[in-house]
Amino acid sequence: MAGIIPAAMKTEPIHVIGGGLAGSEAAWQIAEAGVPVVLHEMRPVRGTEAHKTDGLAELVCSNSFRSDDAETNAVGLLHAEMRLAGSLIMRSGDAHQVPAGSALAVDRDGFSAAVTERIEAHPLITIERGEVTGLPPADWDLAIIATGPLTAPSLAEAIREATGADALAFFDAIAPIVHFDTIDMDTCWFQSRYDKVGPGGTGKDYINCPMDKAQYEAFIQALLDGQKTEFKEWEGTPYFDGCLPIEVMAERGPETLRHGPMKPMGLTNAHNPTVKPYAVVQLRQDNALGTLYNMVGFQTKLRHGEQSRIFRMIPGLENAEFARLGGLHRNTYINSPTLLDCTLQLKLRPGLRFAGQITGCEGYVESAAIGLLAGRFAAAERLGRPLAPPPETTAFGALLNHITGGHIVSDDEPGKRSFQPMNVNFGLFPPVTMPKPEGKRLRGKEKTQAKKKAVTARALSDCRGWLGLDMTAEAAE
Numbered sequence: 001m002a003g004i005i006p007a008a009m010k011t012e013p014i015h016v017i018g019g020g021l022a023g024s025e026a027a028w029q030i031a032e033a034g035v036p037v038v039l040h041e042m043r044p045v046r047g048t049e050a051h052k053t054d055g056l057a058e059l060v061c062s063n064s065f066r067s068d069d070a071e072t073n074a075v076g077l078l079h080a081e082m083r084l085a086g087s088l089i090m091r092s093g094d095a096h097q098v099p100a101g102s103a104l105a106v107d108r109d110g111f112s113a114a115v116t117e118r119i120e121a122h123p124l125i126t127i128e129r130g131e132v133t134g135l136p137p138a139d140w141d142l143a144i145i146a147t148g149p150l151t152a153p154s155l156a157e158a159i160r161e162a163t164g165a166d167a168l169a170f171f172d173a174i175a176p177i178v179h180f181d182t183i184d185m186d187t188c189w190f191q192s193r194y195d196k197v198g199p200g201g202t203g204k205d206y207i208n209c210p211m212d213k214a215q216y217e218a219f220i221q222a223l224l225d226g227q228k229t230e231f232k233e234w235e236g237t238p239y240f241d242g243c244l245p246i247e248v249m250a251e252r253g254p255e256t257l258r259h260g261p262m263k264p265m266g267l268t269n270a271h272n273p274t275v276k277p278y279a280v281v282q283l284r285q286d287n288a289l290g291t292l293y294n295m296v297g298f299q300t301k302l303r304h305g306e307q308s309r310i311f312r313m314i315p316g317l318e319n320a321e322f323a324r325l326g327g328l329h330r331n332t333y334i335n336s337p338t339l340l341d342c343t344l345q346l347k348l349r350p351g352l353r354f355a356g357q358i359t360g361c362e363g364y365v366e367s368a369a370i371g372l373l374a375g376r377f378a379a380a381e382r383l384g385r386p387l388a389p390p391p392e393t394t395a396f397g398a399l400l401n402h403i404t405g406g407h408i409v410s411d412d413e414p415g416k417r418s419f420q421p422m423n424v425n426f427g428l429f430p431p432v433t434m435p436k437p438e439g440k441r442l443r444g445k446e447k448t449q450a451k452k453k454a455v456t457a458r459a460l461s462d463c464r465g466w467l468g469l470d471m472t473a474e475a476a477e
């Protein structure tokens, strides 16, 4: 590195706003590429509602980076790719690991202190403590906004003004998302209400789960009895019609859901056409690959364990696996699929990138991963060596694709935001072709595990290729 510093010192710096998980990783990647960085962090000059320290990369809640299993877990795979890419967040997490079974949990203070020390000690990084109150000035030709779910209000307002009122959300109102291959299509059927084709549809765009009267009543009772999470005091209660949690709708009367998102009108059960369902739960395709479906109108504040239990009462979803569960909480994020190009650059203002949770990924690890990518794209641009996005077969690429391109825009609900934040999960990866097994055919859990292993092996190999790592050396290890 010493050899590149003198040349780099003459280069204009890249400005990174926000010293959280994403901003710290972005700054590190830029500096490691030999480009100077100014990292702007407003704490301790100004705090947020959740941060408690002035350390960089502070973990505001849990101390877990979730599963570290790179073979059969998508976030474990993302860890592995980040380690291959020299991630500061992963290096500091590994150095401050605490026992947590197959998960990677960290000592939060030791972790944040390690990130802060490494950033402070880097000769190409300058830290400026203070709030950035508007979009980067014109002379910051390359900049990254990584100010997270609690972006300070004046910057949030400036982003909203520049991108449009519909392009910035302040709350997640999330309905659960289900892996398509865990839905029982012997019970459910494809049909759009009244077989409407609509713009870009086929008349068979929704998956429908039928309920009889007894099933509906038991379901409503379960919603009423289920344990709910509370809003934090500073979050307020952001209910507005059109986005009420299903349990709140159920509280308004037993028939409310049957006249709302669970109405059976315009639908005929393909497996049992003579019997009219009493209520219907609809799922709509959520990603371009068709591997994920969201439960329409099912935003909820039920606790996660309760959601899995109660939603598996729905006929056809008895064995559903959830790519994400529902929620409603404070979160600032932009409508990335519309606003950003495939290198996280604001189409309206080339040179300005976004990273971290504000782009619509979710979680510490995903935010840091998107910071890593934004940092690499920005550094490559500064060095005049444009960098292609990672292949979508990698965890990096699958997550980036969800944010910038892979999401379906809802034509039938104009005005509704359809892009929702999401953790990395196997539903975001293109399907893998499995080699035909010799001897016994794999079934059930064994088959699922084998598929996951095939996806992760492909991902790590493609990630090494993208990073330009020596594949022959790796194979010889």
Ligand SMILES: Cc1cc2nc3c(=O)[nH]c(=O)nc-3n(C[C@H](O)[C@H](O)[C@H](O)COP(=O)(O)OP(=O)(O)OC[C@H]3O[C@@H](n4cnc5c(N)ncnc54)[C@H](O)[C@@H]3O)c2cc1C
Pocket: 017, 018, 019, 020, 021, 022, 023, 040, 041, 042, 043, 047, 048, 050, 051, 057, 058, 060, 061, 062, 063, 130, 131, 132, 133, 146, 147, 148, 149, 150, 151, 152, 155, 330, 355, 356, 357, 358, 362, 363, 364, 365, 367, 368
């Ligand atoms: C209450 C709460 C609980 C959460 N719990 C979890 C959890 O348990 N597990 C999990 O994986 N994720 C959790 N998250 C999400 C988690 O916070 C994010 O995934 C992650 O921190 C996002 O990283 P980031 O770098 O995008 O944002 P952050 O880590 O929040 O970093 C953003 C940084 O930008 C700074 N900043 C903001 N505005 C400005 C400005 N105008 N100028 C300069 N600096 C600015 C902030 O001070 C902050 O340091 C939680 C979020 C919240 C709000």
